Amino acid sequence: MSLEGRYMYSVVKGGHQSLGSVGIDGRDVYTIHHDGIAAVVHACDATPYDTKDNEKAKEWILAHGRVIDIATVEFGTVLPFPFDTIVKGGDEAVESWLMENHGKLSKALEKVRDRSEYSVQAFIADDRLEALIEKSMPEAARLKESITRMTSGSGYLMKRRYELMVKDAKAVFLRNVEKGLIENIQKGADDIKPERKPGRIIERFKGAHFVANVACLVRRDKVDALCSMLDRLEADEGLMIRLTGPWAPFSFSNIGGDDAA
Amino acid sequence: MRPERESGIVDLLDRVLDKGVIIHADVIISVAGVPLIGLSLKAALAGMETMLDYGMMEAWDKSIRSWYSKEKVSTEKALLIKGEIVYAREFGSMLQECGVVSAWKPGFWYLTDRRLFLRSGNEVPFEICLKAINGVAIVKEKFLNSLREEIIVGFDTGLMRIHVSDAHGFKDILEKAASAVKEDLLMLAT
Numbered sequence: 001m002s003l004e005g006r007y008m009y010s011v012v013k014g015g016h017q018s019l020g021s022v023g024i025d026g027r028d029v030y031t032i033h034h035d036g037i038a039a040v041v042h043a044c045d046a047t048p049y050d051t052k053d054n055e056k057a058k059e060w061i062l063a064h065g066r067v068i069d070i071a072t073v074e075f076g077t078v079l080p081f082p083f084d085t086i087v088k089g090g091d092e093a094v095e096s097w098l099m100e101n102h103g104k105l106s107k108a109l110e111k112v113r114d115r116s117e118y119s120v121q122a123f124i125a126d127d128r129l130e131a132l133i134e135k136s137m138p139e140a141a142r143l144k145e146s147i148t149r150m151t152s153g154s155g156y157l158m159k160r161r162y163e164l165m166v167k168d169a170k171a172v173f174l175r176n177v178e179k180g181l182i183e184n185i186q187k188g189a190d191d192i193k194p195e196r197k198p199g200r201i202i203e204r205f206k207g208a209h210f211v212a213n214v215a216c217l218v219r220r221d222k223v224d225a226l227c228s229m230l231d232r233l234e235a236d237e238g239l240m241i242r243l244t245g246p247w248a249p250f251s252f253s254n255i256g257g258d259d260a261a
Numbered sequence: 262m263r264p265e266r267e268s269g270i271v272d273l274l275d276r277v278l279d280k281g282v283i284i285h286a287d288v289i290i291s292v293a294g295v296p297l298i299g300l301s302l303k304a305a306l307a308g309m310e311t312m313l314d315y316g317m318m319e320a321w322d323k324s325i326r327s328w329y330s331k332e333k334v335s336t337e338k339a340l341l342i343k344g345e346i347v348y349a350r351e352f353g354s355m356l357q358e359c360g361v362v363s364a365w366k367p368g369f370w371y372l373t374d375r376r377l378f379l380r381s382g383n384e385v386p387f388e389i390c391l392k393a394i395n396g397v398a399i400v401k402e403k404f405l406n407s408l409r410e411e412i413i414v415g416f417d418t419g420l421m422r423i424h425v426s427d428a429h430g431f432k433d434i435l436e437k438a439a440s441a442v443k444e445d446l447l448m449l450a451t
Binding site for chain 1: 262263264265266267270271272273274275276277278279280281282283284288289290346347348349350374434437438440441
């Protein structure tokens with residue numbers, strides 16, 4: 001084993017510290033530092049972690065997440081790395097990189113100090129969306145009501161007409177609901193990043209319309225207000241919301257290109 | 262509402278694969294500037310249902326939807342008669358025959374309470390009153406290298422062959438609309 005690589009977990013504000021054998025495959029995790037900024041690492045071979053084994057992969061990913069959580073507890077603020085970021089070389093290579101990017105890293109750390117990332121996933125059930133539409137399109141509401149009084153033949157045709165009428169409105173309304181949600185989140189968050197529809201949708205959201213999936217950077221003392229606001233939106237607009245977190249600021253750790261050597 | 266963190270892997274996967282501090286290529290182990298995740302690992306992770314495909318579909322869907330709504334709103338209003346009710350609007354085509362040459366002309370089929378017509382851009386290359394329709398049938402025909410279902414609409418002065426993706430659904434609603442018009446006519450007559 002040459003151990004000519006350093007597996008990067010996160011960047012923190014701090015000095016030299018050993019976190020114990022909490023890393024991937026039980027590796028020793030420690031910090032390499034330069035001028036008050038440190039990288040949380042373990043020493044490894046200069047090849048990426050690779051496996052066909054689902055269980056092994058899962059174990060590694062969970063370990064990566066766990067070390068980031070530990071670093072957050074130890075150091076307060078972290079800038080996390082994605083899985084499998086391995087710097088070529090020994091400790092000095094990492095120290096070199098810290099030195100070259102010191103300014104950018106300081107700035108990025110300052111931006112996320114005392115803040116965590118939260119994820120807001122919002123969906124809306126079809127009938128709630130139709131209710132919102134009917135509130136502002138009275139002719140649609142009237143049509144729906146009159147359908148109940150029709151015979152099956154003309155009722156079928158009118159139902160098709162109703163569906164066509166609201167089909168276009170649905171796309172517009174979803175966009176408006178999304179906008180409203182994002183505006184509300186922006187009031188309580190330092191930064192937000194709208195994202196794609198989540199790949200895995202939880203059971204209670206299945207069959208509902210996707211509204212938004214937003215990563216937000218929230219100060220720790222503003223989280224309660226965020227929760228209250230989301231509760232209110234659920235009650236008033238019939239949104240279904242899933243809030244996850246706190247996460248390390250994965251979506252807000254962009255440090256831009258490297259400084260020239 | 263309280264924030265939750267699932268103890269499993271799904272939410273974590275969303276984050277740790279491509280988010281966080283991204284380091285310049287020279288310093289890390291990577292291929293063509295792309296941080297290396299072992300290919301087998303990638304496959305293993307795909308097996309854990311990281312459906313990035315869902316995200317891609319959503320973006321495509323959004324752009325098609327916005328084109329669609331812009332396309333429709335501008336020209337549609339101009340083509341409808343005042344008070345006309347639209348029952349169905351489906352993308353499809355009609356077979357245009359010009360002597361020995363025939364070609365499928367694409368567009369949007371509109372079925373209203375009065376007529377069936379095809380809108381192709383700003384033209385209406387075909388239009389028929391529902392009253393004039395005397396039969397609707399489905400046939401299986403060769404198209405390119407496979408068989409597909411087409412609808413033949415019979416009317417007082419001829420036949421029209423049309424295609425939509427859901428032939429049976431469209432035939433159903435066309436027949437219902439045509440007979441509804443005939444009922445009205447009968448009622449008017451008595």
